[in-house]
Amino acid sequence: MTNSIEQKIIHHVLDAIADQKLHAGTKLGEQELVGVFSCSRAQIRRALAMLTGYGVIDLIPNKGAFVSTPSERESRHVFEARRAIEATICKNTVQNAKSPEIARLRAHLVEENAVTAQTSRAEVLRLSRRFHMILAEIGQNDVLGQYLEELTLRSSLILGCYGTQRSSLCATGEHEKIVEAIEGGDADLAAALLDHHLSHLENDVDFSARRGSATALASILDVAT
């Protein structure tokens, strides 16, 4: 069970979802993927089967693989799960944050602050997401880290479907405050700020108007009925 090519496929698909290049409802045709990755169909099928576990790809019998379209219910569950998991991660982060870890966080904030109007949306998304993953890495719980990776992926999908403004990207100011709390060793404050930050994210979604399941053509042509 060779891992290299399948892992590569998985990685690329996941990255595309995180960057919102692949949006909800998109079909991932086997033939198409064979062309992109220039490999056999069997390998594509294995990769798709493995992708199931991340909760962002649905396999529908005789139809194919589709990027998941999260429901409102599911979205709320995802955000609640993030609050539960990131709270514990945050406590661990504070506990493990010595000067090298603090330096790493500060370096990341510098990157986030360097974002300009010219920066691609994908890059901004990647930075926002990365902040949370760095906290998880410093927290050192691999299981929670893996779950958070899945949840941030699903968050990208949700914000891609229902996000209202570009504030859906994590506000850098909030990240900064969290780092300060971590640096100050105040675990409770850091956790509270993080919880608040996640609430902001969740409040930015508007389930009344989903642009997720819209056909690519319809949204591109922008035809008013």
Next chain:
Amino acid sequence: MTNSIEQKIIHHVLDAIADQKLHAGTKLGEQELVGVFSCSRAQIRRALAMLTGYGVIDLIPNKGAFVSTPSERESRHVFEARRAIEATICKNTVQNAKSPEIARLRAHLVEENAVTAQTSRAEVLRLSRRFHMILAEIGQNDVLGQYLEELTLRSSLILGCYGTQRSSLCATGEHEKIVEAIEGGDADLAAALLDHHLSHLENDVDFSARRGSATALASILDVAT
């Protein structure tokens, strides 16, 4: 991508792990599985690929599929993740627990109390695990429920490897106290009791003597070196 047979395979493998019939390190040969489920090898391979996501099966290239042997580090992460996740689940459970839900919990406790010396170990394990899953169902967060399912599975593996006594099975008395707290509407107490309960589980493992990676033959023949 037909789901039925693959799902059946996945379900059976997962159940066997939960019941500790399949223990850590066991190889799941493709041919062997073909014989058991009387299906084609392609379906077995798909099922194994999907099983990867549950964190209890490792796929090693050119070697095959093996039931994971959790490390000490990983085990601690699993228990910490359970505390994080079940705390939130517990709060939701208290919030959603009306009389039908309470009745369901009580009915389960009756089942657990009916356990005798003749009851099979697998059955006892299933009941213990089921209690936590019922809490998750009442809590109604599907994402957390899915994660808890994985984590209880991994817990079975851990206890199978490093568990010291049969107290590794959830003490029924503790389940009972938790239900009482839920019935009383005291979310904080229920969460605290659950956290305590999980600590008991974790304290029952002894990492110095692993019987997990022991060869099947060696443990069966019980040869003293």
Next chain:
DNA sequence: CATACAAAAATTGTTCACAATCTATGTACA
């Protein structure tokens, strides 16, 4: 007796062709 090497068996990985199913297009009819 232990080790090293070589052949054989078993297991996993890969590819291909064919079957089954779904989707889309076109045509007939009310």
Next chain:
DNA sequence: TGTACATAGATTGTGAACAATTTTTGTATG
């Protein structure tokens, strides 16, 4: 015009044959 049906095309599902790798077994040698 619009609906229903039938055909054609495309896509997914399945199985078997073949290649590559690993594991086991057997043998020879120090």
